[in-house]
Structure formats: C-alpha cells, structure tokens
Amino acid sequence: MAAGTGAGLARWRPDRAVARGWWVALDAVVAWASAGIAVGGSGYTASLGQGALASQLAVVVWFVALAGRRLAPLAALWAGAAATVAVVLAGDPVTNLSLASALPLVVLGRTRPPAVAAALAAAPVGAVLLALAARPGFALVCAVHGVSAAVGVATRLRLERAERRRRAAAEARAGRLLAGERARMARELHDAVGHAVTVMVTHAGAARLCLADGSPDVRAALERIERVGRDAMTDLDRVLGLLRPAPPLVHALNALLADLPPRLSPTLELDEGAAGLTEPQAEAVRRIVQESLTNTLRHSTATAAAVRLTTGPRAVHLSVTDNGAPAGPRRRRGPARGLASMRHRAAALGGTLTAGPTAGGWRVEVRLPCR
CATH class of the missing domain: 3.30.565.10 (Histidine kinase-like ATPase, C-terminal domain)
Structure with a gap:
C-alpha cells in the first residue's frame, strides 16, 4: 500500500462504520441479566438487596459498564474490573465470570491496534485475574477474557482488510479516470501543436525548394527550421508517451547545440x-x-x-x-x-x-x- 493509505488507515476507526443503536440495546439486556446473577447466595438471586454495600454498588457499575461498552470501551473495561475487584475484596462470590471486564475487550480490540489494546487492557485484566485466581472457575474466567480479546483483534483485522480493499478499489478507479483524462489531453495537445508544427515544417521545406538558387544562409536557416520542427514533433510524441525514451544524453545535447x-x-x-x-x-x-x-x-x-x-x-x-x-x-x-x-x-x-x-x-x- 502507499504511504498515504497506510497513514489514513492508522487514523481509521473500525467502530465508526458500525451502527450502534440496537447493539447498545442488546448490551443493556446482557448487562441486566449479568448484573442480576452477579453476586448472590446459593440461589443466585439478584444481589441489589443483599451482600455488602460494595457488592451492591458493583452490580450497578457492572450494568453501566456492559451497557456502555460500545460507546466507551476503555472506561467500561476499567469500571467493570474495578467492580469485580471490589466484590472479591468484600468477600462475596462472583457468579457472572466477570463479563463486565471481558466483553469490553471485544470492542477495545476492534477499535485499537493490537499492541495498543494490549497495553491498555493489561492492568485492569491483570487485576481481575489476580483477584479471581483463588476462586472456583478461574480457568473459565481466563478463557472468557482470552476469547473476547481474540474476537476483538480478529474483527479489527477483518475490517482492516475490507478497508484496504475498498481504498484500493477507489484508488484504482481514480487512476483509471486520471489516465483517461491524461490520454484525452495528450490527444488534444498532439493534434493541436502537431498540426501547427507540421504546417511550419512544410512551409519551411517548400520555401527552401523555391530558393534553390538563393542565398546559402537563407537555405541553411530554412533547413534548420525544418530540423528543429521535426525534433519538436519527436519530443512532443515522446512526452505524450507515444514513442520510446529519449536518446542518450550526449547525443541529445549535441543535437540541441547543433x-x-x-x-x-x-x-x-x-x-x-x-x-x-x-x-x-x-x-x-x-x-x-x-x-x-x-x-x-x-x-x-x-x-x-x-x-x-x-x-x-x-x-x-x-x-x-x-x-x-x-x-x-x-x-x-x-x-x-x-x-x-x-x-x-x-x-x-x-x-x-x-x-x-x-x-x-x-x-x-x-x-x-x-x-
């Protein structure tokens, strides 16, 4: 790809091409279900009315983080991770596999380059995994976070490939239009200037023949006009891409001086x-x-x-x-x-x-x- 295309792709955000309306509504439903079973007793009941105050507030944070993860993925990731760590520190069980810190990874991986996304997610995800290391289902928690990150990166790579194809097709169309316009201008220039130079050379040759017995200086001047005119036509054809490249430099300069x-x-x-x-x-x-x-x-x-x-x-x-x-x-x-x-x-x-x-x-x- 050209340098300009690479620079443009670096500023391109894949999430800008996605309609967020009903996706945000779906995230709100997932957030409600996740928060409902987030912290609870043996019956996995809704936890807004039980558990420590930190756990009750964590449910609200989880809901907001999951519902708004497409609008602000980095803020949702940090908020969800902080809520999970707060519940663990309060001693309450975490029963939603910490989806509040896993699902934002999908959007973060899609909207940031892989290296940047990894750097931004390292601290919050590391804090969640460290807090849940001793809890049951830790392996499943790791798998959920890993799959979420992989889905985000894969989605970005797919969208980047599609964007490259789109831009390449646009550049090809522009190139064809430019080539067509250049060809048209070349034809117009060749016809207009070529006609004028050809007429000039023809008149000079006719005058030289009519002055066969005239002054040698006049005949030499007319011969020079003919030669320069023919060289001008050769240059015009070469510039317009109709002939082979120019002769070697030394020959071209010698002819120019002559x-x-x-x-x-x-x-x-x-x-x-x-x-x-x-x-x-x-x-x-x-x-x-x-x-x-x-x-x-x-x-x-x-x-x-x-x-x-x-x-x-x-x-x-x-x-x-x-x-x-x-x-x-x-x-x-x-x-x-x-x-x-x-x-x-x-x-x-x-x-x-x-x-x-x-x-x-x-x-x-x-x-x-x-x-």
Whole structure:
C-alpha cells in the first residue's frame, strides 16, 4: 500500500462504520441479566438487596459498564474490573465470570491496534485475574477474557482488510479516470501543436525548394527550421508517451547545440559519468540546458555559451553560462516561467538550481544528488 493509505488507515476507526443503536440495546439486556446473577447466595438471586454495600454498588457499575461498552470501551473495561475487584475484596462470590471486564475487550480490540489494546487492557485484566485466581472457575474466567480479546483483534483485522480493499478499489478507479483524462489531453495537445508544427515544417521545406538558387544562409536557416520542427514533433510524441525514451544524453545535447542559430557559438563539456545518469536525471539536464539556451537567445545578445556537466561521488553538477550583457531589463521581460520550471525540475529530483548574472554574462548552476 502507499504511504498515504497506510497513514489514513492508522487514523481509521473500525467502530465508526458500525451502527450502534440496537447493539447498545442488546448490551443493556446482557448487562441486566449479568448484573442480576452477579453476586448472590446459593440461589443466585439478584444481589441489589443483599451482600455488602460494595457488592451492591458493583452490580450497578457492572450494568453501566456492559451497557456502555460500545460507546466507551476503555472506561467500561476499567469500571467493570474495578467492580469485580471490589466484590472479591468484600468477600462475596462472583457468579457472572466477570463479563463486565471481558466483553469490553471485544470492542477495545476492534477499535485499537493490537499492541495498543494490549497495553491498555493489561492492568485492569491483570487485576481481575489476580483477584479471581483463588476462586472456583478461574480457568473459565481466563478463557472468557482470552476469547473476547481474540474476537476483538480478529474483527479489527477483518475490517482492516475490507478497508484496504475498498481504498484500493477507489484508488484504482481514480487512476483509471486520471489516465483517461491524461490520454484525452495528450490527444488534444498532439493534434493541436502537431498540426501547427507540421504546417511550419512544410512551409519551411517548400520555401527552401523555391530558393534553390538563393542565398546559402537563407537555405541553411530554412533547413534548420525544418530540423528543429521535426525534433519538436519527436519530443512532443515522446512526452505524450507515444514513442520510446529519449536518446542518450550526449547525443541529445549535441543535437540541441547543433540547432542553435549561427550567432551563438556553443561548447559542450561532459565527463565520463554523464553516461551513468538515470533517465529522470538525463531528462532534467536536457530540459534545463534547452531552457537556459532559449533564454540566452531570447533575452541577450550573447555570442558564446558553455555547457559543462561533471559527476561526483555524491552529486551531479551542471552549469550553463553565456557572455551576454550583465543582468538588466533584458532578463525581466514577462514572468520568469522558465526559471520556475527549471527550479521545479531540479527540486523534483532533490536538487537545487541557482541563476544569476556574472561579470561577463549569465550563469545557471544545478546540483542533483546522485541517488
């Protein structure tokens, strides 16, 4: 089970799902019968009119404890145990097998984890068993308490299994609904953006063919537009889960730098550990480099950019620098969605991202933990 489910189950109370109305009425009948034969002489008559005052009061406590055990099981357990011990100390016989301390164990075991229920019941049940150790029927008293505790724990385990199944079914339904909504959004995004990019690539290719005798720079720019458009479609399909995972990081970065305009001269430096990055780390590095270079092209007049990736025993370090003008109004046009997106990608992997001006340009630095 997921952690959230486990935490929710810990706060779940099985007794909350049980209608208590007629069960409390049934407990009152059992309490009346038990109290009627609780303390008596040879005829097991009702004991409210005979015996010591402590025994007479114990009958009332027994009745209240048994009648209210579903509403307050711990209080009923302690009250019933105290009444039993009081009758024993008064020297009167106990003829109801101390049900006032046994039956609350069923509800206590159902409404508390087994370890907690055992800790809460240890003292009152131990006092009852110690008080009745020398009385006839002690073995039956022990059996009644043991069976009551076992029934309570077994009921809780059964209800927990049923609750887990119910929650698992609810999570599965929610997962299916979410998957369906994601599939619908993916189809809409693929159709809308895919159509626009395809039209753009087609027009760029047509223009390039029409300018077969034109300027080489213009033809090169159109070829680059075609290539970037096709790569964008590939990225879109992969993000939407329609294609296989991305190519190796070094190939992806080389292709990314090759598609930059001629005015920006990039350099790439990767160490041997770059090939060992996990797929989420490699994807985050590629997207952060892509967004950083996009910001360089959009917001500066830089002519050079450097991408450097190093891996250490504990962290992966990435830096993207350019030689554009120092930070100024050019870096503040519109909301900084790009920086927020990059920081989110780094934070999702437990890393950090800093960005800011340098003496000769702009720098983006990322640190990702190796594990």
